[in-house]
Amino acid sequence: MSIFSGDSRTTWVQAFISGIPYAAHSGMQVVDMGKGHASLLLPARDTWTGDTTRNLIHPGCLSVLADTACGVAVGCALDEMEPFATLDLRMDYLRPPVANINTICRAECHRLSRSVAFVRGELFQLGQAEPVATVNATFMRATANTRRKDLKSAPTPSEAAANLIAPTSVESSHFITSVAADTPEVPALAGGRSPYVEFLNIHKQAQIDAGPVFRLPFKSELIGNPMLPAIHGGVLAGFGETAMLLHLIDTNPGIGVPRSVDFAIAYMRSAKPVDTFAQCSTIRQGNRVALAQVSIWQDDPQRPVANARGHFLMPREEE
Template sequence: MSIFSGDSRSTWADAFIAGIPYAVASGMKVTELGKGTVSLYQPARDTWTGDSELQMIHTGCLSVLADTACGLAVGAAMDTPEPIATLDLRMDYLRPAMANTELVCKAECYRLSRSIGFVRGQVFQIGQDEPVATVNATFMRATANTRRKDMAAAAPAGADAKAALTPTQAAASLSSPASIEPSPVFISQRADVPESLALPPGRSPYVDFLDIHQQMQIDAGPIFRLPFKRELIGNPVLPALHGGVLAGFGETAMILHLTNTNPAIKGVPRGIDFAIAYMRSAKPADTFVQGTTVRQGNRVALVQVSIWQDDPQRPVAQARGHCLMPRDEG
């Protein structure tokens, strides 16, 4: 039996967005909603610029918007809301998204089984007929939805567990948001390692927003650190970092890995596609990533990244993607 009417589904969707710190910080808003379909709007901001010289939106911003929209589509496909978690997400970047433009992701849950939701969607720049990216994602249903008692304990499978609350429960959770602080038990094991900003300030406003630091240069390539801040939370109930933020961090590390391991290249590699698989929820703590070049040709490179928190041997997610290498005009 469905508890959703048209009005209650809209109330739930608005509460869903309002309960996600990252979505609130980015100004996301549901503009259309149906049974298993959603259009999610994100306003233009200079913060989303990935390259100040080329004036392009960082592809990680598209991933966060797409992941959020896909989660909404799964929730909107259900007769009774329940917790869900992103299992995997794949982005294909069809053309560059120009900076300081509004975005909308249109997502559809086209198959909802007893255990899994399957979603596809497209990301558009407002006013443009052709999409800048496509997304395909899968979500696990009926995941854990209780607040962590011990931050050092093993987390349940599925990195971006989203609480699909009833409209009444969602509204109540907004009136008394839980405090989200990093666990003192879960302090970075590499906190004493010398590090620097991954890029000079202003080079990439999105990298500045994430405050990514580069820790060490070793044979396999540098390690990058994403400091925890509340705006990166995707599930305030567990709590857990937003799965789209992990994707954006992984995509950033993929590009930075190529520029660090290819110092002779002129320009910045550009993402062609990106696929991420989530293994466990990411706690409210500093997060690390390291990349490996799987294959590099004259025009295209394939990079794999591993994302972890307390233990490199227990990654919270793993991802890989193809990048278009800058042309040598010389």
């Protein structure tokens, strides 16, 4: 994350938000702050809609807002500014978030150890007394913040597919084993069904081996750390959650869009400003709830940038 040491806390927060391309692009605003806590507002936009049929915000938008607000809370808790990065993030969705309504995340850094910061928060929509979601996150303190030297030109979809190799760990053994270099791909959803998925421009490769691979094309407004640079951790969370939703739709033909119950992501390393890939599996599926997991990588599926799991409420037939 971009750190502006030496500034006052208020000046630092404003510089922090304006310095994050994704936060600036989405219009996030600081509405309250103090020692160890901060509140951020995400202005309503049609773009954030995840389900036009039910008029709901995409849960990935809440994850990006929560990750950003939690990061600001950590910065507000520090006496001296230093670089830090998200280790993991958990979202619990308490009720469906309505589209085209402003959303606020109130985050508090409740424990600051020598190496790790612990943050919790709640997300509200204007006009509602009860939160729509809660967040718990941990951040590693004093991380590297020098410009990365591992950047190469972004691979094309066919180049990335040609480089994929079989994972060897037990945890990831159900994921992809091979992909032909000429694997075709299509937009992940039909136009108009989910504006946020269209904003991310997620594409799906043809059904292969254990299931389709989803691709998140890189664009500059997805950057969360302009110093490294690196893709916003909240964007990775939104991509991973989207991939799991699309996977469940793919493996349950004819159903509506599942609804997120909870979501947890662990970050392995910072994501370079290149195309990002994801593949999912269903761990367990009952009549009403499914548990899915996703591996997110860039140039090698054996070196994921993040792994995530989530519970999803499956639509009833009449829904």
